[in-house]
Amino acid sequence: MQGQLNPDNRYGEPKVIDACSLFGVLDTTGRRFSGHGVFKAIANMHDRSNGLGGGFAVYGLYPDFADYYALHIMFMGPQARSETEAFLNVHFQVFHAEPVPVRAAAKVASPPEIWRYFVLPRRAESETLADDDLVIHRIMHVNTTIPSAFVFSSGKNMGVFKGVGFPEDVADYFRLDEYLGYLWTAHGRFPTNTPGWWGGAHPFNILDWTVVHNGELSSYGINRRHLEMFGYYCSLQTDTEVAAYAIDLLVRRHGLPVEVMAKVLAPPLWDEMEQLPPKERELLTTLRQVYGSLLLNGPFTIIVAHHGEMIGLTDRIRLRPLAAAVKGDMLYLSSEEAAIRLVCPQLDRVWKPRGGEPVIGRIGTPMALPSEGSVQNSKVVLR
Amino acid sequence: MHVEAGRDGNTVEVDAAGLSSRELNLRLRELVTAGATHIKLLNVAGQRYIGSDLDRPVTLEIFGTPGNDLGSFMDGPSIIVHANAQDGCGNTMNGGTIVVHGLAGDITGLSARGGKVFIRDDVGYRAGIHMKQYQERCPVLVIGGTAQDFLGEYMAGGILVVLGLTLGSGHRHRANFVGTGMHGGVIYLRGSVESQQLGKEVGVAELDDQDKALLQGIISEFCGHFCMDPRDMVAGPFIKLYPRYLRPYGPLYAPTHRGAQGQVPRWKVPG
Numbered sequence: 001m002q003g004q005l006n007p008d009n010r011y012g013e014p015k016v017i018d019a020c021s022l023f024g025v026l027d028t029t030g031r032r033f034s035g036h037g038v039f040k041a042i043a044n045m046h047d048r049s050n051g052l053g054g055g056f057a058v059y060g061l062y063p064d065f066a067d068y069y070a071l072h073i074m075f076m077g078p079q080a081r082s083e084t085e086a087f088l089n090v091h092f093q094v095f096h097a098e099p100v101p102v103r104a105a106a107k108v109a110s111p112p113e114i115w116r117y118f119v120l121p122r123r124a125e126s127e128t129l130a131d132d133d134l135v136i137h138r139i140m141h142v143n144t145t146i147p148s149a150f151v152f153s154s155g156k157n158m159g160v161f162k163g164v165g166f167p168e169d170v171a172d173y174f175r176l177d178e179y180l181g182y183l184w185t186a187h188g189r190f191p192t193n194t195p196g197w198w199g200g201a202h203p204f205n206i207l208d209w210t211v212v213h214n215g216e217l218s219s220y221g222i223n224r225r226h227l228e229m230f231g232y233y234c235s236l237q238t239d240t241e242v243a244a245y246a247i248d249l250l251v252r253r254h255g256l257p258v259e260v261m262a263k264v265l266a267p268p269l270w271d272e273m274e275q276l277p278p279k280e281r282e283l284l285t286t287l288r289q290v291y292g293s294l295l296l297n298g299p300f301t302i303i304v305a306h307h308g309e310m311i312g313l314t315d316r317i318r319l320r321p322l323a324a325a326v327k328g329d330m331l332y333l334s335s336e337e338a339a340i341r342l343v344c345p346q347l348d349r350v351w352k353p354r355g356g357e358p359v360i361g362r363i364g365t366p367m368a369l370p371s372e373g374s375v376q377n378s379k380v381v382l383r
Numbered sequence: 384m385h386v387e388a389g390r391d392g393n394t395v396e397v398d399a400a401g402l403s404s405r406e407l408n409l410r411l412r413e414l415v416t417a418g419a420t421h422i423k424l425l426n427v428a429g430q431r432y433i434g435s436d437l438d439r440p441v442t443l444e445i446f447g448t449p450g451n452d453l454g455s456f457m458d459g460p461s462i463i464v465h466a467n468a469q470d471g472c473g474n475t476m477n478g479g480t481i482v483v484h485g486l487a488g489d490i491t492g493l494s495a496r497g498g499k500v501f502i503r504d505d506v507g508y509r510a511g512i513h514m515k516q517y518q519e520r521c522p523v524l525v526i527g528g529t530a531q532d533f534l535g536e537y538m539a540g541g542i543l544v545v546l547g548l549t550l551g552s553g554h555r556h557r558a559n560f561v562g563t564g565m566h567g568g569v570i571y572l573r574g575s576v577e578s579q580q581l582g583k584e585v586g587v588a589e590l591d592d593q594d595k596a597l598l599q600g601i602i603s604e605f606c607g608h609f610c611m612d613p614r615d616m617v618a619g620p621f622i623k624l625y626p627r628y629l630r631p632y633g634p635l636y637a638p639t640h641r642g643a644q645g646q647v648p649r650w651k652v653p654g
Contacts, residue, residue, distance in 0.1 A: 044429050
């Protein structure tokens with residue numbers, strides 16, 4: 001039952017060390033745009049990944065179905081779809097279902113069957129959970145009990161597309177050039193501990209939260225066990241999965257502001273906390289006491305997104321790179337500045353966020369320029 | 384490959400748009416072997432290891448954003464970047480000069496064994512980590528702005544100068560763990576830091592005349608690259624950070640009856 005890993009999910013140790021490429025862009029006015037620049041940027045960091053995983057999260061994706069949960073599900077065995085659909089038909093109202101359109105000629109490895117379902121949860125009278133929690137409960141059921149079926153995207157008006165291949169090829173496979181979104185994140189994967197597989201590619205998602213990650217969460221074990229107490233079961237065999245669930249727990253369910261969530265995942269060192277004013281020190285100490293099991297240990301840079309917000313965060317001693325840049329209403333986050341410059345050569349400001357200090361872009365809130373960083377724009381050479 | 388004939392026979396322009404790191408560096412090697420002494424690289428976009436395998440005097444001028452490990456292992460060329468540099472700039476370089484008209488990313492100048500790196504603005508984490516020196520080889524890393532944490536971490540040699548020019552008046556450097564594990568070389572720091580920002584392995588001293596003479600030469604060179612006036616900077620105030628121990632972590636790995644505190648400091652002014 002729940003809590004037991006799907007026995008068919010057979011890919012070795014449940015942990016992976018990454019040295020990946022990350023890219024994210026948000027238009028803070030909420031205007032939707034094509035992902036062409038995103039594909040170009042993530043492809044420019046081709047050498048950071050090795051073809052064993054690529055993926056994208058797109059927000060503002062399904063305006064025609066904006067009120068329905070969009071479940072993207074991969075089926076890796078012959079019975080998986082029929083068994084899953086039987087489950088969906090009992091527990092959800094399914095308003096529309098279709099295979100996710102793909103280009104069969106794209107350079108991806110052994111693609112599984114991937115469908116999307118626009119649904120609302122049915123509830124028994126005895127069920128008092130909110131819709132979001134009900135949906136999570138049922139996703140966990142599919143992922144841990146139906147062999148070879150994995151729900152990898154479950155938010156409204158957004159979607160995750162991911163698979164085994166270089167990110168630019170994954171974009172090609174899923175025909176992402178045909179979609180619009182106001183927030184895009186992208187990931188190129190370099191798995192070193194486990195084979196790359198379709199479910200293990202980034203982004204990791206629950207409801208409308210997504211996380212792309214470069215690094216290694218050595219706290220995976222304790223994070224995972226802590227999350228199980230709240231009904232989150234890791235089934236995708238990559239460490240980043242815990243970050244998506246932890247953020248949903250902290251922000252959506254426990255109501256912490258994003259800035260406080262960042263201090264749970266990447267708290268200051270004890271020595272640094274001692275230098276702070278008493279009130280701040282007390283808050284941070286309390287967070288360590290209450291949420292110590294959700295601290296993400298090990299090197300990481302993550303780009304977290306949900307509707308209306310994109311957040312860049314590194315571990316507290318920044319053992320993985322992150323460049324941030326602002327141009328007008330646009331916020332860019334990237335593993336490398338060159339990828340940003342490729343799609344937006346003239347920037348208002350580019351900077352390297354300090355470890356543990358989140359960079360937050362919000363719809364409707366013009367980007368504030370940090371005092372640090374550079375206004376340096378490359379001299380333009382006209383040819 | 385787009386190469387244009389140079390104006391004076393020895394200057395060439397290379398359009399790097401769409402070239403992989405390997406293609407670009409192969410082309411540079413060919414051009415330098417053919418006698419080019421000045422190469423302008425246009426539309427550079429993240430190509431790595433630029434100049435890595437070049438071992439003779441040549442000037443590379445970079446327009447666009449060079450990728451990680453710019454000038455790593457290089458031995459002799461001069462690289463001028465009219466933009467920001469990414470991570471690992473000057474990684475293990477042996478000789479030559481890198482001048483960045485902007486900021487640089489993490490681990491700038493890591494493990495450098497010689498040559499000079501001048502960054503006009505700020506640098507990221509761990510600048511100068513494990514720089515080293517031997518006999519006449521002594522790398523110099525000059526940071527015009529400020530640095531993030533772990534500046535000069537595990538430094539084993541060389542000269543690291545931080546000028547603090549991007550700090551607002553009254554602002555101190557924010558870097559923590561400055562010189563953690565430092566066991567060689569010297570850091571000259573302009574602008575204020577508090578003692579808890581320093582690693583346990585560094586001592587603080589005032590500059591003596593020898594330091595000042597050394598620093599004046601370095602600052603003049605820095606200002607020459609960026610058309611700045613050295614006079615304000617030379618006045619400081621500077622502090623000198625030096626390693627207190629030759630082997631700060633010796634007892635952790637190879638216990639001795641002397642222990643770290645018994646080690647003899649091996650400080651001498653380089654240069």
